[in-house]
Amino acid sequence: MPKLKLALYWASSCGGCEIGQLQIGTKLLQLAAVADIVFWPVAIDVKYKDVEAMPDKSIDVCLFNGSIRTSEQEHMAKMLRDKSNVLISYGACACNGGIPGLANFYNRDMIFNRAYIETPSTDNAGKTMPQTSFQSPQGVLTLPEFYETVRSLAQTVDVDYFVPGCPPEERTTWLALEALIEGKLPPKGTVISNNVKAVCDDCPRKKNVKKVKSFYRTFQMVPEPETCLLEQGLICAGIATRGGCGAPCPQANMPCTGCYGAPEGVIDQGAHLLGAVASVIDSTDPDEIKSIIDNISDPAGTFYRYSLPVSLLRRAKIK
Amino acid sequence: MVWEPKIVGFLCNWCSYRGADLAGISRLKFAPNVKVIRVPCSARVEPAFVLKAFQSGADGVIILGCHPGDCHYSEGNYKTMRRVPLLKKMLAQLGIEDDRVALDWVSASEGEKFASVVDAMTEKVRALGPFTSNNAEELEHAKT
Numbered sequence A: 001m002p003k004l005k006l007a008l009y010w011a012s013s014c015g016g017c018e019i020g021q022l023q024i025g026t027k028l029l030q031l032a033a034v035a036d037i038v039f040w041p042v043a044i045d046v047k048y049k050d051v052e053a054m055p056d057k058s059i060d061v062c063l064f065n066g067s068i069r070t071s072e073q074e075h076m077a078k079m080l081r082d083k084s085n086v087l088i089s090y091g092a093c094a095c096n097g098g099i100p101g102l103a104n105f106y107n108r109d110m111i112f113n114r115a116y117i118e119t120p121s122t123d124n125a126g127k128t129m130p131q132t133s134f135q136s137p138q139g140v141l142t143l144p145e146f147y148e149t150v151r152s153l154a155q156t157v158d159v160d161y162f163v164p165g166c167p168p169e170e171r172t173t174w175l176a177l178e179a180l181i182e183g184k185l186p187p188k189g190t191v192i193s194n195n196v197k198a199v200c201d202d203c204p205r206k207k208n209v210k211k212v213k214s215f216y217r218t219f220q221m222v223p224e225p226e227t228c229l230l231e232q233g234l235i236c237a238g239i240a241t242r243g244g245c246g247a248p249c250p251q252a253n254m255p256c257t258g259c260y261g262a263p264e265g266v267i268d269q270g271a272h273l274l275g276a277v278a279s280v281i282d283s284t285d286p287d288e289i290k291s292i293i294d295n296i297s298d299p300a301g302t303f304y305r306y307s308l309p310v311s312l313l314r315r316a317k318i319k
Numbered sequence B: 001m002v003w004e005p006k007i008v009g010f011l012c013n014w015c016s017y018r019g020a021d022l023a024g025i026s027r028l029k030f031a032p033n034v035k036v037i038r039v040p041c042s043a044r045v046e047p048a049f050v051l052k053a054f055q056s057g058a059d060g061v062i063i064l065g066c067h068p069g070d071c072h073y074s075e076g077n078y079k080t081m082r083r084v085p086l087l088k089k090m091l092a093q094l095g096i097e098d099d100r101v102a103l104d105w106v107s108a109s110e111g112e113k114f115a116s117v118v119d120a121m122t123e124k125v126r127a128l129g130p131f132t133s134n135n136a137e138e139l140e141h142a143k144t
Helices: A016-022 A027-034 A048-053 A071-083 A092-096 A099-105 A108-118 A170-182 A269-279 A286-294 A299-303 B016-025 B047-055 B076-093 B111-128 B135-143
Strands: A004-010 A035-039 A059-065 A068-070 A084-090 A133-136 A139-142 A146-151 A161-163 B007-012 B034-039 B060-065 B101-105
Touching: A004 A016, A004 A071, A016 A059, A016 A170, A027 A035, A027 A170, A035 A059, A048 A071, A059 A071, A059 A092, A068 A071, A071 A084, A084 A092, A084 A170, A092 A099, A092 A161, A099 A146, A099 A299, A108 A146, A161 A170, A269 A299, A269 B047, A269 B076, A286 B076, A299 B076, B007 B016, B007 B111, B016 B034, B016 B060, B016 B111, B034 B111, B047 B060, B047 B076, B060 B076, B060 B111, B076 B101, B101 B111
Parallel strands: A004 A035, A004 A059, A059 A084, A084 A161, B007 B034, B007 B060, B060 B101
Antiparallel strands: A068 A146, A133 A139
């Protein structure tokens, strides 16, 4: 059997997904035995023009991580879609927008203003802003266009499979790679993860009736190691997050932040988490409820930490 | 065509829906802007329902339930009482004005209260104007 042709690409992401891919450790040798890597900007020197020269559908599988916020990323997403038989949306950013998706609380002008003018360490007296094209004495220089709104990969091109996580856990990555190597691919559109409903199903903490009088941020308390973190007043997203990761965060005293995205059947992760968090408030007095809610300083950012671009509203409305 | 506020109303089956019925039977005059959806309990209204209403073009959402202490399911409306303020806090971050979402309590005997709540909500939303999400532009962009 000829070797599989594998491509890996990163768009708007942090590089953590590459670490996630390397986490499979010695299994990389198993992968190398059956697959050749034809494109991987982080590790091998293959240029965009080399990919462009490849015939359509000549790549067997492309693992694409990162969300789409610039014209360059959109261009590469479309090109890799054309060149690949199977396109896998790899990691929270590609699947749900991820951390870069939090930019959807702002627009391009606000982001540029903050990054290039307002930040205390910036000295930009001439208020120079990134331009898509600039005439220099040596010729025209160009930069990709920066979009108003961050989008997921599937909002940009047709995607075959999703591998969730920030970054995907080793077991999740291997689940996908194993399916590829063995040629046992699930139906198109499947989110590849161990078959567990929510992070809570994997979390060994004791769960009881949840009644919370006050919410805390992680630096405000040291949680007791055996009781459910939400019961202790930490906003743990496990209750509204797809399982399969093995719940490493709550086992390390860190509340789940929701990187595996919405569980099966849930269309809006943030709204789902909001419903759960509000329901555990232990009060029937509107004033007390208000003061408990005042403890939650950034509900939208907390509930949609990884999924704002794929939420029902997709972005904030800017006046 | 003159713009009229489109408001989605989630009414609990046991109190508020009957309150609305009473308003109708009593031939009270009130704003025709609320599209009523009957739910078993105000706590059935998941926050996603409210977002879905805005995504689908609503200008406002009103949730009506039994008075605190009167819930058919003992404490469903207390859950609503906790969810709506947190939802409003989150919606503010998403650029949706406070007055576009309202929670109130209307019992089966309060036809007049139903009419006045609906009138007040309609006027508040009218003052805010139509809700247009940035989504429309975004979807347009995605096509190109």
